Amino acid sequence: MLDSVAVSRSGPVAQVHDFKSGNEAAALAARDIGFHVMGYFPITPSTEVAETLSKMHADGEHEIVMIPADGEHGAAGICYGAALGGGRVLNATSSQGLLYSLEQLPVQSGTRVPMVLNVSTRTVSGPLDIRCDHSDIYFVLNAGWIILMARDPQAAYDMNFCAVRIGEHPDVRLPVIVAYDGFLTSHQKRRIDRFDDPEAVKAFLGEREDPYSALDPDRPVTFGPYMNDPDLINNKVQQHHAMEDARRVIPEVFAEFAKLSGRDYRTVDAYRMDDAEAALVLLNTAAENAKGVADKMREQGHKVGVVSPNVLRPFPTDEIRRLLKNVRAIVVGDRGDSYGAEGGNLSLEVRAALQQDPDNRTLVMSRVYGLGGKDFYDADAEEFFHEALTAAETGKVEVPFEYHGAYAGDDAAGPPPGLPAIKSEEVSRGMAKVTKNAETDRLEVELKPLWEMTTTPSRVAPGHGACPGCGFFPMLRQAYNVLEGNVVVLFQTGCAMVTTTGYPKTAHRITYIHNLFQNGAATLSGLVEMYHERIRRGEIPGAPEGEDTTFIMVTGDGGMDIGMGAALGTAHRNHKMIILEYDNQGYMNTGSQLSYATPFGHRTSTSEVGSADSGKRFHHKDTPQIFAACNLPYVFTASEGYPEDFMRKVSKAQWYAQREGMVYGKVLSFCPLNWRTSDDAAQEVLQTAIDSCFFPLYEVEKGHTHLTYDPDAIGRRRSVADWLGQMGKTKHILAEEHADQLELTEKEVDKRWRRLKVKHEHPEL
Ligand SMILES: Cc1ncc(C[n+]2csc(CCOP(=O)(O)OP(=O)(O)O)c2C)c(N)n1
Ligand code: SF4
Numbered sequence: 001m002l003d004s005v006a007v008s009r010s011g012p013v014a015q016v017h018d019f020k021s022g023n024e025a026a027a028l029a030a031r032d033i034g035f036h037v038m039g040y041f042p043i044t045p046s047t048e049v050a051e052t053l054s055k056m057h058a059d060g061e062h063e064i065v066m067i068p069a070d071g072e073h074g075a076a077g078i079c080y081g082a083a084l085g086g087g088r089v090l091n092a093t094s095s096q097g098l099l100y101s102l103e104q105l106p107v108q109s110g111t112r113v114p115m116v117l118n119v120s121t122r123t124v125s126g127p128l129d130i131r132c133d134h135s136d137i138y139f140v141l142n143a144g145w146i147i148l149m150a151r152d153p154q155a156a157y158d159m160n161f162c163a164v165r166i167g168e169h170p171d172v173r174l175p176v177i178v179a180y181d182g183f184l185t186s187h188q189k190r191r192i193d194r195f196d197d198p199e200a201v202k203a204f205l206g207e208r209e210d211p212y213s214a215l216d217p218d219r220p221v222t223f224g225p226y227m228n229d230p231d232l233i234n235n236k237v238q239q240h241h242a243m244e245d246a247r248r249v250i251p252e253v254f255a256e257f258a259k260l261s262g263r264d265y266r267t268v269d270a271y272r273m274d275d276a277e278a279a280l281v282l283l284n285t286a287a288e289n290a291k292g293v294a295d296k297m298r299e300q301g302h303k304v305g306v307v308s309p310n311v312l313r314p315f316p317t318d319e320i321r322r323l324l325k326n327v328r329a330i331v332v333g334d335r336g337d338s339y340g341a342e343g344g345n346l347s348l349e350v351r352a353a354l355q356q357d358p359d360n361r362t363l364v365m366s367r368v369y370g371l372g373g374k375d376f377y378d379a380d381a382e383e384f385f386h387e388a389l390t391a392a393e394t395g396k397v398e399v400p401f402e403y404h405g406a407y408a409g410d411d412a413a414g415p416p417p418g419l420p421a422i423k424s425e426e427v428s429r430g431m432a433k434v435t436k437n438a439e440t441d442r443l444e445v446e447l448k449p450l451w452e453m454t455t456t457p458s459r460v461a462p463g464h465g466a467c468p469g470c471g472f473f474p475m476l477r478q479a480y481n482v483l484e485g486n487v488v489v490l491f492q493t494g495c496a497m498v499t500t501t502g503y504p505k506t507a508h509r510i511t512y513i514h515n516l517f518q519n520g521a522a523t524l525s526g527l528v529e530m531y532h533e534r535i536r537r538g539e540i541p542g543a544p545e546g547e548d549t550t551f552i553m554v555t556g557d558g559g560m561d562i563g564m565g566a567a568l569g570t571a572h573r574n575h576k577m578i579i580l581e582y583d584n585q586g587y588m589n590t591g592s593q594l595s596y597a598t599p600f601g602h603r604t605s606t607s608e609v610g611s612a613d614s615g616k617r618f619h620h621k622d623t624p625q626i627f628a629a630c631n632l633p634y635v636f637t638a639s640e641g642y643p644e645d646f647m648r649k650v651s652k653a654q655w656y657a658q659r660e661g662m663v664y665g666k667v668l669s670f671c672p673l674n675w676r677t678s679d680d681a682a683q684e685v686l687q688t689a690i691d692s693c694f695f696p697l698y699e700v701e702k703g704h705t706h707l708t709y710d711p712d713a714i715g716r717r718r719s720v721a722d723w724l725g726q727m728g729k730t731k732h733i734l735a736e737e738h739a740d741q742l743e744l745t746e747k748e749v750d751k752r753w754r755r756l757k758v759k760h761e762h763p764e765l
């Protein structure tokens with residue numbers, strides 16, 4: 001959608017005023033550049049780049065092939081592979097996502113394969129914090145990628161064009177990061193000018209020319225052969241030369257871009273530095289704040305200025321030295337620490353740059369500020385300026401390095417009081433009796449009536465931050481009703497996690513651990529083994545069989561995308577624990593992006609519906625069957641809407657997890673917000689998902705499949721269309737023009753159901 005407000009001729013080519021956030025600006029740049037492929041995985045605050053492009057794609061505004069990865073590591077792999085094919089490639093990520101792809105980044109730079117990665121900078125875990133600092137981008141300083149900084153949405157737009165040209169330059173051939181501040185730039189809208197002259201843009205970008213392509217059968221190439229001493233160092237020196245050449249190429253490209261756009265970027269942005277005696281060195285938005293403060297201080301007669309690199313790699317050492325030559329004292333602000341190095345990376349590199357000049361006498365102070373999104377106000381900049389001015393006047397630095405804005409807590413206050421821990425006896429009420437049927441070798445469960453369960457206290461306190469009608473809490477409550485004894489839970493990142501904890505509060509009355517959703521299963525398996533080993537060594541008390549602590553990992557369906565590797569590893573090692581997946585059919589906590597469990601054709605914020613697209617393009621992942629193939633003692637599916645069936649299965653799960661090994665259970669969990677239904681529609685929607693056989697209820701016990709609900713057998717089978725018609729996210733599939741989509745869904749559902757029935761009926765399956 002070209003929602004332009006006015007046409008300007010501010011630069012040499014036609015441009016249009018627009019009002020966009022940094023993420024939207026990056027997406028617009030991607031559209032205007034016309035990348036071939038985007039591999040991505042959602043993470044706040046960069047998700048909007050893929051979301052905006054998904055909407056534009058659905059509306060037929062561009063033809064970038066958008067590939068939703070199973071995690072950022074996968075996204076980086078997709079991008080690398082695509083870039084080896086010679087076309088233009090794009091990605092966007094932040095924080096943990098950048099770190100999760102970190103391992104791939106040197107592979108790409110080391111084999112000299114250009115692409116563009118937008119990084120909306122965000123704090124690195126832990127603890128988890130979604131707001132801005134530069135701790136993520138500091139991690140990639142050694143990855144061999146060029147790093148351009150974008151201080152506002154306009155720069156986010158512009159730098160993407162420059163990134164393509166710089167990275168693809170024959171003397172450089174390196175991948176390029178464009179980094180802008182999370183939320184501060186990614187989400188704040190500003191006026192931007194964007195190009196309105198596709199031919200001029202095309203001429204500026206030129207064609208990508210690769211010396212080699214993985215798609216040229218006439219010239220087969222071996223990419224990345226195994227290489228040891230003495231070749232590796234010779235390879236790396238070439239990478240170093242490429243970075244050195246980039247020092248020349250970057251200003252050339254910036255100059256060309258200035259001719260195209262009228263916007264003139266320098267390698268280092270210098271503000272009122274001509275006669276500055278004291279200065280701040282800061283990155284991105286903080287530098288912009290400091291400029292306003294510098295103006296005020298100038299009015300008061302202080303000779304101050306601001307230095308802010310637009311390029312972090314290659315680090316602009318010469319320019320920094322030149323700009324600071326006559327400056328008597330500076331404060332370098334780092335939005336990220338290099339713990340133990342007495343300065344964040346920017347400080348360390350500025351110090352190193354100055355050290356190369358034997359005549360330089362600039363006094364340097366390092367300050368770590370603004371971590372985890374802590375605001376950087378004018379008053380903070382002013383304090384920094386005064387520190388620099390004092391050092392300039394006295395010729396002395398009193399405090400070379402410190403944290404700015406941190407303060408000590410009140411030791412006497414102690415941790416905030418929460419609800420008292422719940423005792424095992426309080427929750428062990430014998431609501432489910434599990435016995436083994438010697439004849440069938442299956443477990444049988446006798447449940448107390450539901451009304452009796454209402455008196456069982458819950459291991460999670462009432463009151464939570466979830467949306468009204470959210471299915472997760474009834475599900476957890478049902479599970480806790482029948483679980484006996486001590487339970488330790490690990491929640492992977494997702495709605496269940498963010499709605500039950502938030503420092504300094506927790507709703508959990510039992511031990512709760514969070515790890516990011518790529519590694520929860522591995523983490524819990526480590527704890528399980530430590531538990532058994534410490535009992536074996538007599539360090540902690542053991543328990544008779546069946547009374548051991550039960551370890552449960554609670555995950556969303558998204559956690560079973562990115563965390564599948566760790567979960568499968570845990571399954572194959574068969575640790576005594578339960579993985580309980582609440583499947584709400586998307587990455588809901590981050591704003592309803594598609595997960596692999598999202599059904600075919602469903603609308604999400606990364607599988608949009610429009611004139612060109614109609615929802616998710618591939619069928620939902622059959623996670624229970626994947627775990628069944630791991631030969632676990634017990635696998636089940638359940639629904640929040642069938643409490644007795646679910647609770648029986650949870651009791652069996654606990655029995656197996658205490659005695660035999662890992663259990664996996666998938667529970668269909670209602671999400672009114674993103675399924676686009678009313679808050680009270682759970683019963684009908686879930687029931688129809690089951691009756692239409694989209695979500696069959698079954699268990700795989702010791703390798704044998706048993707349906708626990710057969711709508712055919714009791715005459716309750718309904719059509720898939722009945723189910724799709726109940727949710728706003730799927731109504732489009734029922735339109736006449738999507739008849740083929742409906743048919744494909746029906747066929748897939750029916751095929752899976754029939755296979756399951758065959759397994760149910762077969763004594764060996
Ligand atoms: C490595 C990494 N990538 C991405 C994210 C962002 N993220 C956090 S939770 C989440 C979605 C979780 O989806 P799911 O497991 O289905 O749980 P739900 O939010 O639906 O409850 C995403 C994408 C992250 N925290 N870390
Ligand atoms: S977005 Fe969905 S899953 Fe998340 S809290 Fe709201 S209803 Fe629950």
Ligand SMILES: [Mg+2]
Nearest residue numbers: 556557584586
């Ligand atoms: Mg989910």
